Amino acid sequence: MSSTSHADTAAAAQDGAPAPASRRRRGVRRLSLRDRIVVGVLLGIPLLLDLAFVWFPAIGTALLSFTKWNGVGSLHTQTCKPNVPSILNNGCWYGVQNYHQAATIYPEFWPAVRHNLIWLAVFVVIATPLGMLFAVLIDRGIRGSRMYQSILFLPVMLSLALVGIIWEFMYSQNYGLINTVIGHTSDSNAIDWLGNPHLNLWSVLVEATWRQSGYVMVLYLAGLKAVDPTLREAATVDGANAWQTFWRVIFPVMKPINIVVMVVTVIESLRAFDLVYITNKGINGLELLSVLVTSNIVGETQRVGFGSALGVVLLVISLVPISVFLYQTFRREEAS
Template structure:
């Protein structure tokens, strides 16, 4: 066997062949262009352009009929809303109440359902489907369904209370002192199922060794959940916080179905529609209300994105 004594051959390092980069064909570029361009165009036409137009119209006075009637108004619309528009501050209070109820009633209820269904009880799939079914329904349809429960003369709730058809019957959706609570319970029926599914996914993703380590350390089931499992679901908790805030802000369908967002059910989203659609429309006021709702909505969205991108940078 002969061994090469050429020093240049011995010192030469093996060089891996350059990886060939495949160039995109004209057809590939066309497909990629369509896949990126069409969603971007739809987003621009249906979201960003109307948003920018709403911001611009919020600083104008316009009756919505002729473009020549648009007149600049500066910040008068915002000043009017803050000082001389009676439904605005009750609507703000109702939105805060909506957020608090979803956060401290509906969300814990969804978490409780998720924990119970995570115990591998018999028929857990059936229970998951039952509790998740309202999530697939719109809030408008939920409002119609709950009218069957809350109807003053023939509703199931008054029938159970024995007051159906009597003067003592409660008009759950018509009485301004109780209709907000009736609407909140109806919204909870839907929101709890959504939270349940998210937490179920989070519980399935928790490392089983964490539970085992907690048991070895002598922690009971409650301590294990609140001190080990729940903190481990931090990404899911952030998502649920954002979803809860957004759900409380965009609640519109159910109150509009009940009484068009009046008589104790004023919400900012309902006020936007009241001023933009129908008789007596005030485009500037409605646009200013929409901008206020947009700014408030950006707070949880910014919070979520900052946490998501901050986590990516740490990784």
């Protein structure tokens, strides 16, 4: 504080008057009415959009999962009556019966859960490490890295519907590229990649991995570009090779990117819909929870309550690995 400020404060104290408020609150700027309106608009509009398109539908889906409703008519407060035809028993509260029926008498439920978990495992074990490998190789500045980066990222720019159509030409039993290469086109030995229930899930997973690895590559490339170059130089001076430098120096620094990749991987694997629906509408060995949700809510049966229950199950399954991963990550950070 300057000598002038000391003098003013001392004079104010001698006169018995408090120091001026402007000096006591120096550095604090009060918002004008216009500023408050601007801040309210900038915060209020995204908040309203988030509530309208995320939270209200999520809460509404959770509430509908406890009802027996086909989407027509209003919802009532009374409990569904037993031994009453479904058409006369619509729009009533059903309790946990939707969840019980899904786990006990709905034949597609457990295969769909198993397929979703397999999809998640393939993304975690194959697609994510593959994308990381591509990012590391391109980041090292290999010859033609720009071209490789564009080629590997191209599937991400395509819609999943178009990806499914492209791979249908690859897998076609009669004129597909794969059967043509192995010499089994239009004969009894032609492999039905998408029609065989023992093969179609793995065939579609190849399509999904082809696209997901490019997505992960871009995320890790962004993280690698943000790493301080002095860390690499210090590791090189200490005698660390490329493998040790990456795993012991670079990879721990990219913890925020690892969290983003984990969350994106879980979300992408559990919301998979387009590829399997294009292939065979998610039947005959390709059952997924997302397809079952769609078929029950907007399909011929239109069981909105039951489809909502399947959607809640899908949400819970997606939250479990994300929550565990975030808890372990932040726990290690606090311990360190």
